[in-house]
Amino acid sequence: MNALNRKLVRDIRHNLVLLLAVSAIIAVGIGCFVGMLSTARNLEYARSSYYSSCRLADFWLDLKKAPVQEVRRLAAIPGISEIRERIQFQVMLDLPGAEKPIGATLLSLPDQPAPVINNIILRQGTYFSPGRANEVIVSDKFAQARRIRPGDTIMAVLNNRRRELVVTGTAISAEFVYLASPGSMVDEPGSYGLLFIKRSFAEDSFGFHSGCNSVVGLLAPGARAESKVMVEALAARLKPHGVFSGIPRQEQFSPMVLDGEMKQLLNTAVIFPLFFLIVAALVLNVLMIRLAEQQRTVIGTLKAIGYDNRELMHHFLRFAAVTGLVGGLLGCLFGYLLGDAMTRMYVRYFTFPQLTSQLYPDLQLTGIAIALLFAILGTIRGVRRIMALEPAEAMRQAPPPLGGAVFLERFQGWWTGLDAQWQMILRGLLRNKGRTAIAMFSAALGSSIVVLAFGFVDSMDQMVRLQFERVLRSDYHLSFHDELSSSGLDAVRRLPGVNRAEPVLNLACTFRRNNRLKRGVIMAIHRGSSLTTPVDDQGRPIGLPATGLLMTTRLMEQLQLRPGELVEVVPVKGEQLSRRLPVIQSMESMLGLVVYADFHWLNRVLGTEGVLNEVRILASHTPAQRQGFMTAIRAMPGLESLTDLGEQRQALNKQLNGAMRFSAVIMILLAGVIFFGAILNSTLIAIAERQREMATFRAMGYFSHEVARIFLRENLVNNLSGTLAGLPLGYWLLKASMQAFSTDAYSFPAHLAPMSPLYTLGLAFLFVLLSQIVVIRTLGRQNWLEALSLKE
Amino acid sequence: MQLKDVHRTFTVGEVKVHVLRGINLEILARELLIIKGESGSGKSTLLNLIGGIDQPSQGFISFNNRDLTGLDEQEITRFRRDHIGFVFQFYNLVPTLTALENVATATEIAARPMEPAAALELVGLADRLHHFPSQLSGGEQQRVAVARALAKRPELMLCDEPTGALDQENTIMILELLQKINRETGTTIVMITHAPAMAQLANRTAIIADGVIAEIITTADPLPAGAVDWS
Numbered sequence A: 001m002n003a004l005n006r007k008l009v010r011d012i013r014h015n016l017v018l019l020l021a022v023s024a025i026i027a028v029g030i031g032c033f034v035g036m037l038s039t040a041r042n043l044e045y046a047r048s049s050y051y052s053s054c055r056l057a058d059f060w061l062d063l064k065k066a067p068v069q070e071v072r073r074l075a076a077i078p079g080i081s082e083i084r085e086r087i088q089f090q091v092m093l094d095l096p097g098a099e100k101p102i103g104a105t106l107l108s109l110p111d112q113p114a115p116v117i118n119n120i121i122l123r124q125g126t127y128f129s130p131g132r133a134n135e136v137i138v139s140d141k142f143a144q145a146r147r148i149r150p151g152d153t154i155m156a157v158l159n160n161r162r163r164e165l166v167v168t169g170t171a172i173s174a175e176f177v178y179l180a181s182p183g184s185m186v187d188e189p190g191s192y193g194l195l196f197i198k199r200s201f202a203e204d205s206f207g208f209h210s211g212c213n214s215v216v217g218l219l220a221p222g223a224r225a226e227s228k229v230m231v232e233a234l235a236a237r238l239k240p241h242g243v244f245s246g247i248p249r250q251e252q253f254s255p256m257v258l259d260g261e262m263k264q265l266l267n268t269a270v271i272f273p274l275f276f277l278i279v280a281a282l283v284l285n286v287l288m289i290r291l292a293e294q295q296r297t298v299i300g301t302l303k304a305i306g307y308d309n310r311e312l313m314h315h316f317l318r319f320a321a322v323t324g325l326v327g328g329l330l331g332c333l334f335g336y337l338l339g340d341a342m343t344r345m346y347v348r349y350f351t352f353p354q355l356t357s358q359l360y361p362d363l364q365l366t367g368i369a370i371a372l373l374f375a376i377l378g379t380i381r382g383v384r385r386i387m388a389l390e391p392a393e394a395m396r397q398a399p400p401p402l403g404g405a406v407f408l409e410r411f412q413g414w415w416t417g418l419d420a421q422w423q424m425i426l427r428g429l430l431r432n433k434g435r436t437a438i439a440m441f442s443a444a445l446g447s448s449i450v451v452l453a454f455g456f457v458d459s460m461d462q463m464v465r466l467q468f469e470r471v472l473r474s475d476y477h478l479s480f481h482d483e484l485s486s487s488g489l490d491a492v493r494r495l496p497g498v499n500r501a502e503p504v505l506n507l508a509c510t511f512r513r514n515n516r517l518k519r520g521v522i523m524a525i526h527r528g529s530s531l532t533t534p535v536d537d538q539g540r541p542i543g544l545p546a547t548g549l550l551m552t553t554r555l556m557e558q559l560q561l562r563p564g565e566l567v568e569v570v571p572v573k574g575e576q577l578s579r580r581l582p583v584i585q586s587m588e589s590m591l592g593l594v595v596y597a598d599f600h601w602l603n604r605v606l607g608t609e610g611v612l613n614e615v616r617i618l619a620s621h622t623p624a625q626r627q628g629f630m631t632a633i634r635a636m637p638g639l640e641s642l643t644d645l646g647e648q649r650q651a652l653n654k655q656l657n658g659a660m661r662f663s664a665v666i667m668i669l670l671a672g673v674i675f676f677g678a679i680l681n682s683t684l685i686a687i688a689e690r691q692r693e694m695a696t697f698r699a700m701g702y703f704s705h706e707v708a709r710i711f712l713r714e715n716l717v718n719n720l721s722g723t724l725a726g727l728p729l730g731y732w733l734l735k736a737s738m739q740a741f742s743t744d745a746y747s748f749p750a751h752l753a754p755m756s757p758l759y760t761l762g763l764a765f766l767f768v769l770l771s772q773i774v775v776i777r778t779l780g781r782q783n784w785l786e787a788l789s790l791k792e
Numbered sequence B: 001m002q003l004k005d006v007h008r009t010f011t012v013g014e015v016k017v018h019v020l021r022g023i024n025l026e027i028l029a030r031e032l033l034i035i036k037g038e039s040g041s042g043k044s045t046l047l048n049l050i051g052g053i054d055q056p057s058q059g060f061i062s063f064n065n066r067d068l069t070g071l072d073e074q075e076i077t078r079f080r081r082d083h084i085g086f087v088f089q090f091y092n093l094v095p096t097l098t099a100l101e102n103v104a105t106a107t108e109i110a111a112r113p114m115e116p117a118a119a120l121e122l123v124g125l126a127d128r129l130h131h132f133p134s135q136l137s138g139g140e141q142q143r144v145a146v147a148r149a150l151a152k153r154p155e156l157m158l159c160d161e162p163t164g165a166l167d168q169e170n171t172i173m174i175l176e177l178l179q180k181i182n183r184e185t186g187t188t189i190v191m192i193t194h195a196p197a198m199a200q201l202a203n204r205t206a207i208i209a210d211g212v213i214a215e216i217i218t219t220a221d222p223l224p225a226g227a228v229d230w231s
Ligand SMILES: Nc1ncnc2c1ncn2[C@@H]1O[C@H](COP(=O)(O)OP(=O)(O)O)[C@@H](O)[C@H]1O
Pocket: A393, B010, B011, B012, B017, B019, B037, B038, B039, B040, B041, B042, B043, B044, B045, B046
């Protein structure tokens, strides 16, 4: 090893703590980058192989009922490469051991196995047998949660008749990577079922001989970019058969959720690490400039001896290379672990035949390259100084540090009131403006991450609270296949334990304005309803207008509507008469793009009177009453679904508590790395630079802890002011993230609990105190006498 | 080495400081030349110009009939690397390298260097090879610096107040060492000093005043450092 490299090794050893702090910050950034992108790739590989092995459809059309022959002819349309028709119903199941009826999606499959579109992958048991009609294949996740095995029988209400179904096997389907009951966003295993039955049995049970109500298909590769247009064209062709919805793959619930999650991962994987890498580069920048100053004469001497700039540049860039490399390698390790943990977490939420964590050498190499890049960026200013240094200049005494008054001293009265230590601290901070700014900036980024972490949890909590305490105060929702009259409502009111029951009329429709089109539902409720309350973005109740619509802001934006304007509404069922209805006001909705209207007004608009298809119930149940209630509901004709809101809230809380709180804790720890690393760096550098000054204090009779306090105060000033500046930044990031995370299916209001900024300040304080331990230990090791007699 | 009408002006803010105002000097092969002058008279500035770590504002400096002014950064570095050895007042050793490694920083980039250990032996530090600068006395550190300059067998050694930070005993030791190098290896040495007695040690003494060489004193028979009366 040559002498210069020896010097490098020893310089690194001397600055080990500082360089390790930078490496740690880099490692966190690279770890997040590698980890999240690896996770996204794991998901991507799992998804693409799953989608292709199940032959996932490019589009879905739901209809009232269409003849199979006619649907099959659609395959001849240019751009359509294959069409499959099937029968699909929402049904209620009666499972042994389950106290309440459970909703499920029922889908037909060919009697004999065939590689159809949206095929299943068997996990247990077998496909249907030729002999028996009433066979069923159950979704594997549901079967596991409900302990259903091949050979078991389950009871289901098909077309208002209770039927016994024999389970032949369990399966998974690419169509339902994420399965949530309609109106809920949580895939809570066992709470909502997915069943497959023979096509012939479905025809018999629902009276669908050579008919279908679900069309799925594949597009020719060239037509995929136009999937929306294709779907509209198909919907137009099938219009006489009552098209309820036409959905391209990217808008179908499960692919959309998965897609959203992956986009989020990719975005986060780019933005989040950037914070850490920027801080690392800035901190390294301070360190290298300090090193360049410290080694002024050494560099000048080496130049005088005959080393050229290129050799010295390489020498100093090696600091960057080592720091970056160590950071990058640690980051790869951390990234792999993070990717593995995140992938495992996704295994719990998403159903894939196989989702495993892989090592991606190209991502790791990219990570290392990025680490090196940022390390070099952080070194460049120091290296430039070294290059610019003239050897003759370097031999001269370094110019004395700037003296003179700082601007704060203009506030005479206040300034002279400060004690000498504070004056010294403030002077020091203001004279090293660049370094102070970097310390504050690092603290600001760190605190914005902490705010973001708190904000995620706060926003989720707020969402759940708003949704279940303000918007929906009911305990159960019963929805029905067909419209009921008010006598149906009375029947529900008489059920055991029901305190209050309110009617809802859901009108599935297409909203159209100019050429913008959106499918949705108008939810008509009583004005002054006590169980359902529309709210604004602050969670304040909004009164329901007597006429016209109250529409979710996001939907209004999509339709480019302003309050007071008219929107064309075409119901998907019935005679599909187009009507122009006024949009009165905007509101916020967290689950789905909800549109509210007055119950009587909508009935009037539709030419009906008191018609409803959903009942919302407030109940107080003794166990016996609950049992009676459930039994009565089981017997209720035309029931499409029963939603237990208490259970839904619990499931939501469970999902959020697990994933969100865990990642919030991780984020805070990672932000701690920024705080800790940045503080350590600025303090250790300050200590080294001011050795002489500190030695003089010690000689004058200051105790070690009094000297340490100077640095503590300095760090507190820097970091607490930086943290304060980070609060609005964090809130802004929170808003941006919440906006980015929002989809048509769900959106979260950005919310920061009043205590969260205080906690953030508290944490910043804690991080400063923690790094103070290192400061005290370093000061304890200093040799004062040597520092005093040290020559410049 | 030849300096012709060499000027050097520094600009500090608005003010121009005309430090050297027309130096004419020939440095003879194998001589020991001492430069004297008041503090701030421009001795270091002159030495820096000779050593190629600074460029004159005006005038010519040539080495072996080659003009040094107007060389680019790369070429002037090459020149220093191949021909010049420096010794500074405050030794300027790399604190994180041992004596041997400090010497190696010079030998590793030289064309025909000595072994670093041999250079250190020459300066009497054979038993201090693996000591760090902080473990050496001032005199020892300066001897390492001399070894570092010497080890690459330069034609010209430039010493800027090499004993300025040393006590008398160490001063004598360093000066004797430099004399010995000059005599035994024939290395030309230019040395700055302002101790009056020094003049007796050198072949010639150039005195700088008002930015020019005011006087050159030639000593027919220089004394060894030990024989000079330092009091
Ligand atoms: N790089 C520089 N910039 C400005 N002034 C300089 C510079 N180098 C030297 N000087 C000035 O030139 C004068 C001569 O300096 P120097 O050659 O170091 O004197 P000395 O004879 O003491 O070695 C001094 O006044 C010094 O301040």
